[in-house]
Amino acid sequence: MRKLLRTILLSFSALLSLSLLLFTQPVFATLNESEPRRHAISMHGDPVYGLDFTHFNYVNLNAPRTGSLRRAAMGSFDNFNAYIVKGVAADGTSYLFDTLMQQSSDEAFTLYALVAEFIEVPDDRSWVRFHLNPKARFSDGSALTAADVKFTFDVLMEKGVPQLRAQYKEVTKVEVESESVIKFSFKDNKNKELALILAQLPVFSEKDWQGKDFAKATLHVPLGSGPYTIKSFDAGRSIDYQRNDNYWAKDLPVNRGRYNFRHVIFDYYKDGSIAFEAFKAGEVDFRSENISKQWATGYQGKQFTSGNIIKEEIQHQNPQGMQAFWFNLRKDKFKDPNVRKALGLMFDFEWTNKTLFYGAYKRSESFFSNSELAARGIPEGDELALLTPFKAQLPPALFTQAYTLDKTKGDGRVRKQQRQAISLLKQAGWTLKSGKMVDAKGKQLSLEFLVYSPSFERVIQPFRKNLQRIGVASEIRIVDVSQYINRLNSFDFDIYTLIQAQSLSPGNEQLSMWGSEFANVPGTLNRIGLEDPVVDELVTAVINATDRKNLVAATRALDRVLLWKNVVIPQWHISSYRVAYWQQIQRPEKLPQYSLAIDSWWQKADTVSGQAAIGGSSTMNGLSISRQDN
Structure with missing residues (x-):
């Protein structure tokens, strides 16, 4: 905590x-x-x-x-x-x-x-x-x-x-x-x-x-x-x-x-751009910037060159958790991990980072990014010992391959990823017909991205175009912050984007984030509705770790299982x-x-x-x- x-x-x-x-x-x-x-x-x-x-x-x-x-x-x-x-x-x-x-x-x-x-x-x-x-x-x-x-x-x-x-x-x-x-x-x-x-x-x-x-x-x-x-x-x-x-x-x-x-x-x-203008006009004293383009291009003018406004990047040692597109696992269309992985393949981080973010970010490949708690390589030692009893319930590749996210050349071309995604969706029972990805009843796979900030549209729109290439329909639903919170708390969403923060000593709070008993509790941190007995056991291992060595091993095991389940489409961190x-x-x-x-x-x-x-x-x-x- x-x-x-x-x-x-x-x-x-x-x-x-x-x-x-x-x-x-x-x-x-x-x-x-x-x-x-x-x-x-x-x-x-x-x-x-x-x-x-x-x-x-x-x-x-x-x-x-x-x-x-x-x-x-x-x-x-x-x-x-x-x-x-x-x-x-x-x-x-x-x-x-x-x-x-x-x-x-x-x-x-x-x-x-x-x-x-x-x-x-x-x-x-x-x-x-x-x-x-x-x-x-x-x-x-x-x-x-x-x-x-x-x-x-x-x-x-x-x-x-x-x-x-x-x-x-x-x-x-x-x-x-x-x-x-x-x-x-x-x-x-x-x-x-x-x-x-x-x-x-x-x-x-x-x-x-x-x-x-x-x-x-x-x-x-x-x-x-x-x-x-x-x-x-x-x-x-x-x-x-x-x-x-x-x-x-x-x-x-x-x-x-x-x-x-x-x-x-x-x-x-109500609007982030208005808040930024208020800052530049001196109506706001302090600002923490989250938008890379604005950081790169917006902090210019007399106030900055004169030294009236101080701009700086301050390094820290905090774990960065996971910022991602989060699936609502309660919905049938997201229950198959192949579907979730296929959709994730169509998010071109390399192009997004180069084109929209001025190369400012690193791709998040852990729920405990920027810390020793992140899973790495293949499991071994104490971590392997924790995972081995669940071998039959986990993907075989988890034990033999390091988890990695597919990388593009950053040129906007995703043909390889497109072929892989269509294959994965086919394994999950979906078929590409007349340019539409449909189920056995002919219903097209469709998504709604829930956001509260209009500025995030620039990230989602290119993603939507890639999804369209594999026949997946999508739309963006922009709501105000109050509606956003209420819809998350009532599980009224397909996909939302948010940071799930972590610290250097994970413990009891992991139960609310991932525990099955909190999957359907309004207001829970387990907004995605994850219910998995292996995850539950690993959360218990994190909470009951007797020393730092055991804590690191248990957290890495939990991280690894969550990653291989593809419960999110990872975004980035700094x-x-x-x-x-x-x-x-x-x-x-x-x-x-x-x-x-x-x-x-x-x-x-x-x-x-x-x-x-x-x-x-x-x-x-x-x-x-x-x-x-x-």
Whole structure:
């Protein structure tokens, strides 16, 4: 859970921080030799920051704490609860809530004291106990107690998004031991990251939610304990977060040097091109660019040559997950893997990358791109041992050939791929008659691409022309962000495009992504409806991995099986952030390797105009829907 918890939940702009990361035996920093309580918990190695640390290394303690960060969000919003299936949550709602512990951005997966002042975990990791900071308060000054933590857990299990239920499912008992102490007991000691996942739990006020339906999408402003409160909003159009000057945790080590902007404002746009023009006009301060053509040709003019706008690519070490065309496997026409493979052959990535993207991207050939978790070569060692019991249920080639995607010359000619695709479709029972690919009843194979951004048409149109060459009909359905989310949540689609994010330490969140039990649960991350017993077993192996070596082997096995099942048509990825921002916005000289850490940036004191601001990346009930070239 980790970064995913953070995106999921972020926006989930995080929370699904699914900060899932490196891992062997969890290690804890100890207060003293006789005291079992710890200030930090790490999945791999020792925490970087000891008990006496004062701040994260990537913040600027001298940064001005004033001004505004203005950002653009896409679509609209109808509620402030990013933890439910219904509605579209406003960007930035994670600013409202503190979590039990805070993840650092310069470590794979380590959490430090926040709401929980100390943590206890036994050697067998069969339970976790959190000792809350007695100073913890909600923004109205009321005490934050263990009862609020239990209420939060219970309401998320009952009414929260299904991915949270998947992550918390092995918690068997929650005990409020005192006003400031809460204990979670687990089904067994196999799930090594569960304590860390629970440490990322946001905390809601039980009193504030009394008499209200948590699962209902409303514009009720929830009472939080985080660094910002909502100053004002215009429903569906803008929201202004104002820093809480009485924020109870502002002087804790995890927060010093962070949350420097007095205001963070998200202004909503229906069209990406209008949002870009707003940025160039100075109405937006910061922009993360996802469209390669725009990055190559659009950032020009006086604002850029004068240095008023800073444009830079910032390298990172985050796994890139999988951006792809995702099939709805519930539909009969996509059930045969030969059909899915045939359709994938007609997507000419090499031509697309050269012609549309200025050669900016790499083809994604893994669900864990840009990481050691990606399957490679042929299976061997521990990975082979995991896969061998399922040999009869898997393609024979999986054990003898490295998975590779077909490559074209990039000249727009796909005759070889065309012949292969027609052959595969024939094996699946389809026939090419009079220029149409038809089934036994004479019905033509047809597809609908569901998108929310008109700019993605330029990617799909050439793909459609190639599909037409093998007799497959297709159309593009463009909807707004709210409709897009609702259609995905109700499984009303043929093919959609999205990034499925991953982190360095996959775990419980994989169950919601691929598990059969979540294939038909509205709001699940298993939007494609995958139901496969081998995948289920491999997900369990990932979750129960006892050390980093076993985790890598299990994840590679899972990755390999998903790839050979052809459940997606892979697109592309890039291993850097492409950002632009007006010169009054400044950042730390050295950023952490796993995040832009935008909450550690600041505005120059001498440029503050007193005007509040804008912000955000579109989210999908906690999951970011931004993608490269959207």
